Amino acid sequence: MSAPEYMIDGRDGRIGEVMGRVGGYVQLRPLGGGREWDCPPDALSPAPPGEVLRARVRELNRQARLP
Template structure:
């Protein structure tokens, strides 16, 4: 499960699946940031465009680091 991208169907945010904590799946925004919890029933797999968007966000964040 961990490391894949998924979309939180409640609000459309894409995140990298970090693991599961209790009844929730934990997602982290592309490029880092604060994780959030999502009920498994609200998740959907990330499509090709979602994954591309996430990878571009990660690359942009990495380019800003010193």
């Protein structure tokens, strides 16, 4: 099993885990789970490990604040 691949959607700065490629688009899923979104490959750039970690911590903090 290969390690997850994380990318930044350059259109809005979201970081997502690459889930697949369909119809010329890359499908990304938010780090905390949720609905996937499609992104054109030319709008993607690799997410540095530090950015992935920050996004994960933000998501964990957000979830901790939910009732």
